[in-house]
Amino acid sequence: DAGVIQSPRHEVTEMGQEVxxxxxxxSGHDYLFWYRQTMMRGLELLIYFNNNVPIDDxxxxxxxxxxxxxxxxxxxxxxxxxxxxDSAVYFCASNGKRGGLNTEAFFGQGTRLTVV
Amino acid sequence: DAxxxxxxxxxxxxxxxxxxxxxxxxxxxxxxxYWYRQIHSQGxxxxxxxxxxxxxxxxxxLIITEDRKSSTLILPHATLRDxxxxxxxxxxxxxxxxxxxxxxxxxxxxxxx
Numbered sequence: 001d002a003g004v005i006q007s008p009r010h011e012v013t014e015m016g017q018e019v020x021x022x023x024x025x026x027s028g029h030d031y032l033f034w035y036r037q038t039m040m041r042g043l044e045l046l047i048y049f050n051n052n053v054p055i056d057d058x059x060x061x062x063x064x065x066x067x068x069x070x071x072x073x074x075x076x077x078x079x080x081x082x083x084x085x086d087s088a089v090y091f092c093a094s095n096g097k098r099g100g101l102n103t104e105a106f107f108g109q110g111t112r113l114t115v116v
Numbered sequence: 117d118a119x120x121x122x123x124x125x126x127x128x129x130x131x132x133x134x135x136x137x138x139x140x141x142x143x144x145x146x147x148x149x150y151w152y153r154q155i156h157s158q159g160x161x162x163x164x165x166x167x168x169x170x171x172x173x174x175x176x177x178l179i180i181t182e183d184r185k186s187s188t189l190i191l192p193h194a195t196l197r198d199x200x201x202x203x204x205x206x207x208x209x210x211x212x213x214x215x216x217x218x219x220x221x222x223x224x225x226x227x228x229x
Contacts, residue, residue, distance in 0.1 A: 030214075031216075033215065033217075043154075045218065093160075102215070105162065105214070105216075105217060107160050109159055110158075
């Protein structure tokens with residue numbers, strides 16, 4: 001299995017532009033999570049989905065952030081408009097079932113976003 | 117989810133055992149102790165978890181005190197590649213909320229030659 005795949009790995013954009021981060025979870029996993037990591041705040045959970053349905057978005061910082069999961073194999077995190085304080089590493093994670101029990105969460109390699 | 121307390125940083129000599137402590141004095145009866153680590157510039161990686169019994173896998177051992185208020189992650193023969201930030205997380209089992217994790221600041225482990 002290729003694991004959780006995120007794209008792009010690096011993104012540099014200008015303030016005010018729209019940014020879209022992409023995630024492909026591990027096949028068969030029914031939970032998907034978006035995290036953000038900064039030096040100041042560490043790793044923060046932004047939102048998570050179960051069976052493509054958003055369950056908890058209380059960590060999404062502002063209305064400028066939105067996330068979708070149109071199908072079981074794809075999710076996006078969009079920032080519009082982007083601001084310099086959105087600069088961070090964004091991680092996607094997924095977990096599913098093994099032997100009828102939920103497994104541990106597996107993380108992607110992250111997208112490093114820089115807003116200038 | 118219960119709050120955890122970990123030392124900010126630790127050093128360990130290569131080849132020696134690394135013992136990483138975690139305090140979780142407010143842990144509830146149905147909460148597990150999970151350990152993840154994050155090697156620089158990579159996504160967090162699952163290590164091990166336990167409820168009340170000691171656990172061992174190919175990566176590490178987890179020792180949980182009888183009152184469950186603290187635990188220790190043991191890397192039996194640390195290598196330079198074990199240099200990472202180690203997170204101790206207490207939460208209910210995976211059956212609830214999937215793999216949702218709330219990360220603290222963790223312990224930065226430096227393995228030195």
